[in-house]
Amino acid sequence: MKTLICMALAGCTVLTACHRAPADTVDSLAADPARLHEVVQHCQNEPATDADNDAICKLANQAQRKRFNGDGNVPYTPSSNGRPSF
Template identity: 45%
Template sequence: MNKSCLLLAACMLAACGKATPTDTVDSLMAHPDRLHQVERQCANDDTTMSAAECEAASEARRRLFMGNGPKYTPPKEPPKF
């Protein structure tokens, strides 16, 4: 009983470690220097970066370049010439 409680307590303490913070799209847009750093890390060594961070950097760059407006949707009917 004592060993199982001790093992359970050790597992609970190990699970309480701090998680690495992930950058959001909004935080990357607010800090262009961090955005550039994340983009460089994703391009050079993508094994150290998570896919979510690389996607957030890509979306932040798209929003900074294209704006936050609606995306292009083609018309349902083709144009008549």
């Protein structure tokens, strides 16, 4: 009985390992413009028919937004008194 349970758990682990997350992340795509362009072209040319393709296209969209908008840290912060100092 224990052997059967161990084999079942091993089988589930193997199946889970086969369906893993994509290697690309938002940060890695934002840091590599050539790869981001390649993924965007793929998303434009082929429709998102499966969940993996849809996920990578969403990551590419977020990476483009991050490259355009930045990380949120602005170099200029207004002073607290409301008056600009020139």
